[in-house]
Amino acid sequence: MNTALKITTFAAALAATFGTAYGVGQGIGPVVADAPPEHGRDHTPPASRPARDDGHAGHDTPPAGGLQISEGGYTLDLATPRVPAGRRTELRFTVRDTEGRAVTAYQREHDKELHLVVASRDLLTYRHLHPTRAADGTWSIPVDLPRAGGYRVFADFTPAERGARNLTLGADLAASGPFRPEELPAPGTxxxxxxxxxxxxxxxxxxxxxxxxxxxxxxxxxxxxxxxxxxxxxxxxxxxxxxxxxxxxxxxxxxxxxxxxxxxxxxxxxxxxxxxxxxxxxxxxxxxxxxxxxxxxxxxxxxxxxxxxxxxxxxxxx
Known part of the structure; x- marks a missing residue:
């Protein structure tokens, strides 16, 4: 397990057993605020990237991740951009290369080929999931988001391609239903x-x-x-x-x-x-x-x- 921190955007809930899936087993991890704990997740920090000065932090600060749907020649293709709130629905997605082909080979990191996080925009709902990959490169997992509103899905992975670095790609997800925004909880220890x-x-x-x-x-x-x-x-x-x-x-x-x-x-x-x-x-x-x-x-x-x-x-x- 690396001791270094790497910055990446991450908000996800995905991973269900899908037809002829192989490689990674289904794993559903903890959810905050809305559901009792069950399983877990795991990750590996991105390989070093050129530092950038965003005006807020020092030149050695790693760039934030998960803010982009495409990076390093790979794109997160979310096939399920909308789900109903409070109802168990299969979430499906694919990681594609520059030619639009589905990626089917990944490096295993912390026992998994890909880690998926789903987080609500108000940060009150959080889920760390481990979806299942089918032979054609499609990832899937059932997800039940308790509240309507905007969510962010984060896919954390490293392609098997030689010299590839760890990436965290993000995409927006909407849960339909009556929506009531909540305030970020106050700081506490x-x-x-x-x-x-x-x-x-x-x-x-x-x-x-x-x-x-x-x-x-x-x-x-x-x-x-x-x-x-x-x-x-x-x-x-x-x-x-x-x-x-x-x-x-x-x-x-x-x-x-x-x-x-x-x-x-x-x-x-x-x-x-x-x-x-x-x-x-x-x-x-x-x-x-x-x-x-x-x-x-x-x-x-x-x-x-x-x-x-x-x-x-x-x-x-x-």
Whole structure:
């Protein structure tokens, strides 16, 4: 598991067993705010890219990912741009090359060929999914989005082509039905999910790496037997409020490295591409189930220094 953070946009919910699928098994991970936890996800940071100066962060800040539907010669072709809210529907998509051909060969990263994230524009609903790929390159997974409104789908993958780098492509998804916009939850340092309490220490800083420490407990007792989830004791995704730019963050240390303990603490290093508000989603596995805790943080402020503590979110539902 890489310890570096890579920025990518990411919002997704996809992956269902599809006809003659092979390669990756179906995997549905945590959902925040709307559904109880079940499964999980996994990722690998993008290979280094030329840094760009966006006026908000230093020259060494990686570019944000997931904001483009096409990049590096590959395009995310979302065959299901609209789904009904509150109804289980199969989400289908294909990754195409410059010739319009469906990509059928991928590098496996964190046990999967592709990681899919679906997030609502207000960042209250988040799902990390692992769709199934058919022999013709079509990916599919059933998804049930609880609320109407705009969503962003993120496909995180690395083509098998020699020298290819990791990409996160994004596309808009609409869930039809009565829509009521919600405010971004206030910043806080504590979250609760399915009987677990998670505390956050540290913060995000524009253009500067910083450490984020999370501590997991249940019923007031530290959890010291976290289980590996896609090769790590925890996975952290950060989405920037406003455009859903994706920060791909990886834990410091890995199971079996001789120094990393299975809880209660999980450490990550991340760099924010700009100032602003971000939503953090932590996935962790315990007692055979994956759970997701969510926090709102402001880049440039230490956790807990800006506002109320203690926003809670129900589970995660990859």
């Amino acid at each position: 504590r979250a609760e999910t399915n009987g677990y309490q998670v505390e956050l220490a540290g913060g995000l800083h524009p253009g500067k790496p910083s450490e984020l420490k999370l501590k997991v407990s249940r019923d007031g007792r530290p959890v010291t037997d976290l289980q590996p989830y896609l090769g790590a004791y925890g996975h952290l995704v950060a989405l920037r409020s406003g455009d859903l730019a994706y920060l791909h963050v990886h834990p410091n240390g890995a199971p079996g490295d001789g120094t990393t303990r299975p809880g209660p603490g999980i450490s990550f290093t991340a760099t924010a591409p700009s100032a602003g508000s971000y939503r953090l989603f932590l996935d962790f596995r315990h007692d055979g189930k994956v759970h997701t805790a969510a926090f709102t943080v402001r880049a440039g402020a230490a956790a807990g220094s800006s506002t109320p503590e203690g926003h809670t979110d129900a589970g995660h539902g990859h």
